[in-house]
Amino acid sequence: DADVTQTPRNRITKTGKRIMLECSQTKGHDRMYWYRQDPGLGLRLIYYSFDVKDINKGEISDGYSVSRQAQAKFSLSLESAIPNQTALYFCATSESDRGLYNEQFFGPGTRLTVL
Amino acid sequence: RKEVEQDPGPFNVPEGATVAFNCTYSNSASQSFFWYRQDCRKEPKLLMSVYSSGNEDGRFTAQLNRASQYISLLIRDSKLSDSATYLCVVNPGNTGKLIFGQGTTLQVKP
Numbered sequence: 001d002a003d004v005t006q007t008p009r010n011r012i013t014k015t016g017k018r019i020m021l022e023c024s025q026t027k028g029h030d031r032m033y034w035y036r037q038d039p040g041l042g043l044r045l046i047y048y049s050f051d052v053k054d055i056n057k058g059e060i061s062d063g064y065s066v067s068r069q070a071q072a073k074f075s076l077s078l079e080s081a082i083p084n085q086t087a088l089y090f091c092a093t094s095e096s097d098r099g100l101y102n103e104q105f106f107g108p109g110t111r112l113t114v115l
Numbered sequence: 116r117k118e119v120e121q122d123p124g125p126f127n128v129p130e131g132a133t134v135a136f137n138c139t140y141s142n143s144a145s146q147s148f149f150w151y152r153q154d155c156r157k158e159p160k161l162l163m164s165v166y167s168s169g170n171e172d173g174r175f176t177a178q179l180n181r182a183s184q185y186i187s188l189l190i191r192d193s194k195l196s197d198s199a200t201y202l203c204v205v206n207p208g209n210t211g212k213l214i215f216g217q218g219t220t221l222q223v224k225p
Binding site: 040045100102104109 | 119123211212215
């Protein structure tokens, strides 16, 4: 079984709809992240959480919200989806105390299309 | 200026070739550096961490030049299976956050 899972894997929705992307991990990591990837722009950080009570905005948080329901679960919501939120979304996890060389482990991604 | 810049390519090389990618970063206080590999439509995975002294893992060699603020990845004896996008990644400080370059695409041809 995959250590970091994301649901759904693909989603097509319409402008204005609310949508939630879910991420679960069995790695026991405290830190979780949400990124989006667009062609030519690389991965950009949306939100990150270092533990259940610690949630922080990344570089592109506008239009998104998150919920850290448990150590293992971190959800990303688009309250009112718009077409420029069409992208590939990745969840990632990492350990807390690995110093400077802290590897991030990624889920398989969710391909979201907003029409 | 982007925080982490890479030539997007694509780099098209024959099997057995040696190919090198460079990456520049803007924050001179950056603490640690990585190369991640991403196959088409898949998630990124760590390929190598880049240490100050340079490091090698089989056919892959990573080097860091702090004075010029660039990181390099050298792949020797390219294989078809090396075809992927290589992401240069920088940790700007001990924050737990990473900054990703847009990636360099490599296509190894028979």
